[in-house]
Amino acid sequence: MARYVVTGASRGIGLELARQLGARGEDIIAAVRSPSQALLETGCEVAEGVDVSDDSGVQRLLDALKGRRVDVLINNAGILISDTLESVNFDDAMRQYAVNALGPVRVTRALLGQMGEGGKIGIVTSRVGSIGDNASGGNYGYRMSKAAANMAAVNLSIELKGRGIAVAALHPGYVRTEMTGGHGSISAEAAARGLLLRLDELTMETTGTFWHADGQQLPW
Ligand SMILES: NC(=O)c1ccc[n+]([C@@H]2O[C@H](COP(=O)([O-])OP(=O)(O)OC[C@H]3O[C@@H](n4cnc5c(N)ncnc54)[C@H](OP(=O)(O)O)[C@@H]3O)[C@@H](O)[C@H]2O)c1
Known part of the structure; x- marks a missing residue:
């Protein structure tokens, strides 16, 4: 049994990750701003008030952990505010x-x-x-924030190599969640299953790589 921390576990892919990890018998701490009924029903341990954009929110997660070792951290929390060149709002872009x-x-x-x-x-x-992989443009705030998140994954993989911690950037697929207004080609359940497979496979040999949940390696 390993201990997992999943951020943004109140709904969507994060909720499904928590559910599947719980079913696998892993020890999971589901970090949320506020818990949904669906998350509470999983029976997972919940850390509340964890806004990932805020130091005090992240401190709440640390407090909830009470010094326990974390084996796997899944940074899943995210927001999408759609825009075009004409409509991009720079405050929204900064928020993303x-x-x-x-x-x-x-x-x-x-x-x-x-x-x-x-x-x-x-x-x-x-x-x-x-x-x-960008062939369609648009969504300046979201795309640029996720490109920066990809850079963070590579940077972390380099910096954490010496500590024996492996890091991957993961794409869940086009998933039917609140973020996509229920549109998408796969369910949150299928996306979470794929993401967990990719994390299970991740080693120090593959650290610093970018994977689609379906198993294809993605270009930066
Ligand atoms: N769905 C897709 O097709 C798709 C495709 C590519 C990548 N992704 C990525 O997959 C991840 C999960 O997305 P999803 O589709 O499951 O979206 P979702 O249903 O909108 O869920 C997003 C989760 O992130 C949490 N969250 C948002 N802002 C937060 C903050 N400041 N601090 C902590 N938690 C916060 C939300 O919590 P609250 O309940 O508190 O708002 C919610 O639990 C995101 O990083 C997203 O960018 C999704």
Whole structure:
């Protein structure tokens, strides 16, 4: 049994990650701003008030951990505020940067003292943050925040190599959640299953790579 921390576990992919990890018998701490009924029904341990864009929110997660070792950290919390060149709102873009790009760095730095050799960190970024894969444009705030999150994954993988902690950037697929207004090609259940497989496979040999939940490696 390993101990997992999942951020943004109140709904969508994060909730499903918590549910599946619980079913696997893992020890899970579901970090949320406020818990949903669905999360409470999983029976997982919940850390409340954890806004990943805020130091005091992340401190609440640390307090809830009470010094326990963390084996796997899944930085899943994220927001999407759609825009075009004409409509991009720079405050919204900054907000996405704060949550999607700086959030995983803030949480990882805070939890690092409780992680060690053999630890793993997944950052749920997005394929739309890939520069090499960008064929459709749009969504300036979201895309740029996820590109920065991808950079964070590579930076962390380099910095944490010496500590034996592996890091991956993970794309869940186009998933039917609140973020997509219920549109998408796969369910949160299928996306979470794929993300957990990719994390199970992650080693120090593959640290610093970018994966689609379906198993294909993605370009940066
Ligand atoms: N759905 C897709 O097709 C898709 C594709 C590529 C990548 N992703 C990524 O996958 C991750 C999960 O997305 P989803 O589809 O499950 O979206 P979702 O249903 O909108 O869920 C997002 C989760 O993030 C949490 N969250 C938002 N802002 C937060 C903050 N400041 N601090 C802590 N938690 C916060 C939300 O909590 P609250 O309940 O408190 O708002 C919620 O639990 C995101 O990083 C997203 O960018 C999704």
